[in-house]
Amino acid sequence: MAARADRLPVRVALRGGPDGWQYTITDRSGAEEHVDLGEMAASRWPPATRRGHDPEWWDAANAQVAAHLREYLDLRVTDRCFDLFQMEASIEWRSTGGESGPWEGTVTLVPPDPGRFPGRVPPFVVRLLPGRGADVDGTDLLFETPAARAWSVLTRVADRLGGRPHASFICGWADHRSVRIGRGQVSICTVRHGDGVERIGQIYAMRPPGWGGSPTVRAELDGIDLLGETAGDVLWLLGELGLDTVHHAGSVHVPDAGLFLYREAPADDRFASVAIEPPRTSDGELT
Numbered sequence: 551m552a553a554r555a556d557r558l559p560v561r562v563a564l565r566g567g568p569d570g571w572q573y574t575i576t577d578r579s580g581a582e583e584h585v586d587l588g589e590m591a592a593s594r595w596p597p598a599t600r601r602g603h604d605p606e607w608w609d610a611a612n613a614q615v616a617a618h619l620r621e622y623l624d625l626r627v628t629d630r631c632f633d634l635f636q637m638e639a640s641i642e643w644r645s646t647g648g649e650s651g652p653w654e655g656t657v658t659l660v661p662p663d664p665g666r667f668p669g670r671v672p673p674f675v676v677r678l679l680p681g682r683g684a685d686v687d688g689t690d691l692l693f694e695t696p697a698a699r700a701w702s703v704l705t706r707v708a709d710r711l712g713g714r715p716h717a718s719f720i721c722g723w724a725d726h727r728s729v730r731i732g733r734g735q736v737s738i739c740t741v742r743h744g745d746g747v748e749r750i751g752q753i754y755a756m757r758p759p760g761w762g763g764s765p766t767v768r769a770e771l772d773g774i775d776l777l778g779e780t781a782g783d784v785l786w787l788l789g790e791l792g793l794d795t796v797h798h799a800g801s802v803h804v805p806d807a808g809l810f811l812y813r814e815a816p817a818d819d820r821f822a823s824v825a826i827e828p829p830r831t832s833d834g835e836l837t
Contacts, residue, residue, distance in 0.1 A: 556581075557634060559627050562655040563739070566612060573623055587619065612650030620653060625733070627657060638662045665732065665764025673768040674731045677754045678826050680771070680807035684753045686736065694829040696836060697725060697740040697748040704729050704738065709764075711733055724748050731738020756823035759814055769824045776811065776824050784811070784821060 556579035563574045571587040577798045620643055628639040641655040665671035677685040683692035689703050704715045720726045720739060725748065728737030734757040741751035753776045755769040757777040769776045785795055788804060796803040802811040802821075808829060814822035 553618070556636060558659075559630060559639065559657045562623055562627060563652065564616065564652065565652040566616065571615070573619070575627065583837050596814060609648065609650055616649070618691060622836060623655070632666060635659065636660055636662060663764045665766065666761065668799055671764045674736070674765040675770060675803060676736060676753070678769060678809065678824070680772045680809070680826070681829060683750060684826055686753065691738070691750055691753060693750050695750050700738045700740065700750050701727060704790075705735070707731075707736070711751045723751060731767045732765050733758050734762050734767035736767065752825050752827045754823065754825040758822060759818060759820065771807070771809070777821055780819050781813065781821055782819070
């Protein structure tokens with residue numbers, strides 16, 4: 551028991567430099583675990599310019615990357631604490647050099663999220679309606695739904711879960727907004743039609759591998775949990791429903807249902823996300 555207690559993380563350090571970002575976790579025994587994040591997506595430290603001075607975006611870019619990596623470490627450390635002690639971790643971060651760091655954090659054990667235990671927190675269910683849209687949080691968001699209605703539903707969900715919708719630009723769509731659900735995400739893309747009205751063009755649900763947070767996103771099609779069952783079982787069940795699948799690198803398209811299923815990594819045994827879109831015309835345009 552004492553040996554396990556010595557493995558309790560007590561400090562975390564996050565630093566960036568010319569070779570990328572690194573973090574160090576120090577446990578109660580004083581042992582340190584050093585991890586190089588240089589090859590993680592979006593973790594590169596912007597290189598200095600040949601003119602000998604930093605570009606104007608340097609500090610803002612580093613601060614944004616540091617924020618994402620602190621969140622990554624929050625999840626990694628809290629999962630480790632739960633695996634070891636059935637407790638989670640709260641990290642109090644402080645910067646020793648401005649918004650881009652270096653950052654140091656002190657780890658404190660806190661009670662676990664009730665959602666860690668099956669049946670304690672109901673899932674957040676997105677029921678997919680092929681050719682029509684989806685039921686999101688008990689509200690039908692159909693492909694003819696105007697954008698303003700879609701955004702009001704996302705805002706209501708975000709208010710209830712303590713977050714706020716995040717807007718971002720995605721090429722090919724008029725607008726895109728997303729809401730964090732546990733460790734997953736629900737997002738909606740809109741498209742402007744010929745009549746000038748902006749309507750829903752895609753509904754997307756994501757749940758990462760492992761524990762999906764609280765609440766956990768559940769994406770259902772005819773009672774099938776597309777993100778919970780193994781990928782092999784999902785494909786077999788879709789076949790039982792008479793739906794053909796088209797396989798691409800890292801994704802599966804179900805044309806008759808307007809579904810796109812995505813793995814986070816090619817070897818994953820479960821799908822991490824699903825998108826549903828309206829039927830397309832013969833030239834590939836959304837109807």
